[in-house]
Amino acid sequence: MNVGSIQSIQQEIVNEFDFFDDWSEKYQYLIDLGKNLPDFNQINRVEENLVKGCQSNVWLHAEIIDDKIIYTADSDAIISKGIISILISVFSGQKPEDIINAKMDFIDKIGLSNHLSQTRANGLLAMVKQIKIYAVAYNSKK
Amino acid sequence: MNVGSIQSIQQEIVNEFDFFDDWSEKYQYLIDLGKNLPDFNQINRVEENLVKGCQSNVWLHAEIIDDKIIYTADSDAIISKGIISILISVFSGQKPEDIINAKMDFIDKIGLSNHLSQTRANGLLAMVKQIKIYAVAYNSKK
Amino acid sequence: MKDVYKIREDFPILSKKINGSDLVYFDNAATSQTPTHVIQKIVEYYENHNSNIHRGLHSLSADATNQYESSRKKIQNHFGIKNDYEVIFTSGTTHGINIVSSGLESQIGSSDELIVSEMEHHSNIVPWQILCEKTGAKLRVIPMKDNGSIDIEAFKKMLNNNVKFVFVNHVSNSLGTINPIKEIIDLSHKNKTKVLIDGAQGAAHFKINLSEIDVDYYVASAHKLCGPTGVGFLYGKSELLEELPPYQGGGEMISSVTFEKTEYADLPHKFEAGTPNISGVIGFGAAIDYMNNIGFDNIEAHEQELLKYATDRLNKTPGIKIYGDQVNKISVISFNLSNHHPSDIGSILDQFGIAVRTGQHCTQPIMDYYKIPGTVRVSLSFYNTKSEIDLLIDALEKASTMLG
Amino acid sequence: MKDVYKIREDFPILSKKINGSDLVYFDNAATSQTPTHVIQKIVEYYENHNSNIHRGLHSLSADATNQYESSRKKIQNHFGIKNDYEVIFTSGTTHGINIVSSGLESQIGSSDELIVSEMEHHSNIVPWQILCEKTGAKLRVIPMKDNGSIDIEAFKKMLNNNVKFVFVNHVSNSLGTINPIKEIIDLSHKNKTKVLIDGAQGAAHFKINLSEIDVDYYVASAHKLCGPTGVGFLYGKSELLEELPPYQGGGEMISSVTFEKTEYADLPHKFEAGTPNISGVIGFGAAIDYMNNIGFDNIEAHEQELLKYATDRLNKTPGIKIYGDQVNKISVISFNLSNHHPSDIGSILDQFGIAVRTGQHCTQPIMDYYKIPGTVRVSLSFYNTKSEIDLLIDALEKASTMLG
Numbered sequence A, B: 001m002n003v004g005s006i007q008s009i010q011q012e013i014v015n016e017f018d019f020f021d022d023w024s025e026k027y028q029y030l031i032d033l034g035k036n037l038p039d040f041n042q043i044n045r046v047e048e049n050l051v052k053g054c055q056s057n058v059w060l061h062a063e064i065i066d067d068k069i070i071y072t073a074d075s076d077a078i079i080s081k082g083i084i085s086i087l088i089s090v091f092s093g094q095k096p097e098d099i100i101n102a103k104m105d106f107i108d109k110i111g112l113s114n115h116l117s118q119t120r121a122n123g124l125l126a127m128v129k130q131i132k133i134y135a136v137a138y139n140s141k142k
Numbered sequence C, D: 001m002k003d004v005y006k007i008r009e010d011f012p013i014l015s016k017k018i019n020g021s022d023l024v025y026f027d028n029a030a031t032s033q034t035p036t037h038v039i040q041k042i043v044e045y046y047e048n049h050n051s052n053i054h055r056g057l058h059s060l061s062a063d064a065t066n067q068y069e070s071s072r073k074k075i076q077n078h079f080g081i082k083n084d085y086e087v088i089f090t091s092g093t094t095h096g097i098n099i100v101s102s103g104l105e106s107q108i109g110s111s112d113e114l115i116v117s118e119m120e121h122h123s124n125i126v127p128w129q130i131l132c133e134k135t136g137a138k139l140r141v142i143p144m145k146d147n148g149s150i151d152i153e154a155f156k157k158m159l160n161n162n163v164k165f166v167f168v169n170h171v172s173n174s175l176g177t178i179n180p181i182k183e184i185i186d187l188s189h190k191n192k193t194k195v196l197i198d199g200a201q202g203a204a205h206f207k208i209n210l211s212e213i214d215v216d217y218y219v220a221s222a223h224k225l226c227g228p229t230g231v232g233f234l235y236g237k238s239e240l241l242e243e244l245p246p247y248q249g250g251g252e253m254i255s256s257v258t259f260e261k262t263e264y265a266d267l268p269h270k271f272e273a274g275t276p277n278i279s280g281v282i283g284f285g286a287a288i289d290y291m292n293n294i295g296f297d298n299i300e301a302h303e304q305e306l307l308k309y310a311t312d313r314l315n316k317t318p319g320i321k322i323y324g325d326q327v328n329k330i331s332v333i334s335f336n337l338s339n340h341h342p343s344d345i346g347s348i349l350d351q352f353g354i355a356v357r358t359g360q361h362c363t364q365p366i367m368d369y370y371k372i373p374g375t376v377r378v379s380l381s382f383y384n385t386k387s388e389i390d391l392l393i394d395a396l397e398k399a400s401t402m403l404g
């Protein structure tokens, strides 16, 4: 698998969102992303993979392949699925240390931070935290 | 013992206080009354006679003589002694039912209610309450 | 009622913009908004009377004490309580319930049974679970019915000699159901069973006389009836409160402390250890005044009208399923839209400036009963309007389109 | 420090008249006054952000949650606490102590010993008495010395294998004594004994780094440091807080509720059941900001200067006896005038607009130690002035004349 750097993917996402005129287009995009999130292996729909602090259930699975972390995820809410889809496109296939060190300012830049990051209920922050925790865990195993 | 009616004694006290120009004269008068309060029988300095809700200790004793209640009292604070002295002059030697029915507006009229009645700490209200409780008790025994 | 648009002017927050739209505040069951009258009382307290209460004999302390105690009287009068010392100020409903639950530890034994309903708020479940764990008593559950009401026939059968207490909410915060508390109290008393009513939702919507219904304990929170956060009250019959041990040790709740022996103060002080939420209590009193000034009859009438309007419009909106009964309830509507997750609906409504609550509303057993992850809950207050409901319906239709 | 007269403008109440005179507020140890900055934050909350926190996903709820959690961070930073979840919001010091005392019930046995000092506030005595009653543990008392300090040599001898906990205040509210808490903590830790410090008085007067002193638990109240009533915090090392059972059952403190099994939420939520005092917590954060803006070094310097001035003037006033040491203390002075009852002095000072506290100050054992019914307590804050002290001295002289 060949992915760009975290920085460059984030930039692409920011560019993408720049096209949108208002929140409803952004949300529509998130919803569509959510619907297109690849199927999640139901074996991984377990307690340990649940991200704490979301109002909906979000499952996040990570495995390491060739020194890179592959994230897969699922949620019973579609907007959460859209959010996690973006995060996966940024972080999946990256090296643990890059994930750990990644800046997260793209969230501000896509103009959704108001809408998504503030509350523990929808769990954007919780998801990012969980992604980083996996990276730290794998990094320390090396 | 021959005392006036509760109403007339209250009026006398109000007249007395009318002479004073400011709070310090009123307080001085209270202090002097406190100092002149007749000695309290030390036998009555007991837990049951303690008035609850004063910052200083106030003991109030009541006995019935010829259908009238005789109150005696003591305190370790001099202003409390002055206050109780006034209350005794109003209520001691009166009949239980008169005590129960007595209006207490003279306290407002002597212009000390601001100073004395508001807080449970100095116990003016607590003293009045205790005086009335004794009257109710003796009244129900009749 | 005074014109609702006039009333709205009393609430500064109601003219706020959210995400570019006018705020539509439909989350009143979580917390109600605060009128200027209450905010100003709090400001006035801090600017003119702020002082620790009870023990001080200076004028500020006397002022603060008077205001604090006059709030107690206001609550006493409003709720038809016999003695002012039967009103215990708490930090809220949860605190009130916990005073009772922890106090009952020494009175409850392993053969005793306690009863809650299936539609209680977690605050009226968890404390009793803890009590049962500590004492070995058994916690039994009155089942609910599909229409969101308590199964009163089932309840009757549950009553036996071992049942010491029944804990039921006055109004369900999730469904809005008004429970037949008078009936529950009477049935229980016939069985020598005591009753605690969780009034968190009830107190805000109608006037209730606690002496008349003869309830043993009643709890509520100020923040649900236009008052400040961090304050509420516990009512208990004095003979019951006397028997309860103090909840917390500290200043104010004792009459004498030595290392050999400490004596507790009388009611209500026994339960009000430490410096209380003085400004909160004063604000609570002001809130009671404010609402009485609007008039609870008016409040009820307006809210019922809104409820009817909103229910009708929701029922006509494709994909909406309302949970619980549609009669005998306060102005709370819990629903889902098609099979969309409530949090998706909530997030989109928020973009339209519409604040609703989504999720389990601290009533997981109700959600388990209906086998759903949660609901969208719209809770209407006397300051809401029909045109706000229209905005909700529009927004729901748009959400439906977006979510496809 | 900014000019004290400029600072006074931040406190609306300080320009109030009492009984015709300017208010002289010398009751700061009971509760401190509230600056406009804090009052305005509370108003702003109710006018713009009022909403229940944590569970809501609409914007208001997000706002309120952010502000609430940012207060937690402010307290974390100010007190040098490692993790924000080690800051538990309480309704005040008394509540904080009771969370720990009731939580320790399952950890303390009948052979254990708990130690308090003779100069504790009732809030730091009664909860431990209750704990000892329930568990059979023994409550032992570190004696105080005539100079109002803890007898540290006696304390050393009291430490043995059975001593599980030591409870001492940072600063005595009655006498002003600053206790050697670092030494007490170190001695205790060497003995594998945990320490809870009652910081109700300490927190208001100097900046303290809780990680550095390595204390196990620390409690304080906002209303003593320019914050609102009804809020405070409990700090505990996370490994200790994890071991404590939750104090109250309710919403927010659970992660899952069924009638079979309830799971508790993580720190800090485990201890914050129910709707908290949201506006209070936000006001608390604002108070911390305000005081840091004045600067704790400045506060300390000014208060010490006032203390020295007041002590000197009081010592020169005929009939005054000051209790406790006159060094190593905060700006609190407890005294009596001749053999007059403190309440007589307090009542007369109040007529001059001077607010002092009189009585036992919730520290009956100290009064028993000195064999007095109480004291007059003057507690000075950074917004007090030397000319206010002059007014006090004049008034005391007049009181002396009046009382004869």
Ligand SMILES: Cc1ncc(COP(=O)(O)O)c(C=O)c1O
Residues within 6 Å of the ligand: C251, C273, C274, C275, C276, D029, D030, D092, D093, D094, D095, D121, D123, D124, D169, D171, D172, D173, D198, D200, D201, D221, D362
């Ligand atoms: C040393 C000390 N501990 C505890 C307390 C109790 O604080 P609160 O009343 O805010 O709970 C006080 C307040 O008077 C105090 O001075």
Ligand SMILES: Cc1ncc(COP(=O)(O)O)c(C=O)c1O
Residues within 6 Å of the ligand: C029, C030, C092, C093, C094, C095, C121, C123, C124, C169, C171, C172, C173, C198, C200, C201, C221, C362, D251, D273, D274, D275, D276
């Ligand atoms: C029915 C019911 N009980 C209890 C509570 C808890 O109230 P508080 O959070 O104010 O303690 C609530 C509030 O959500 C409620 O609706």
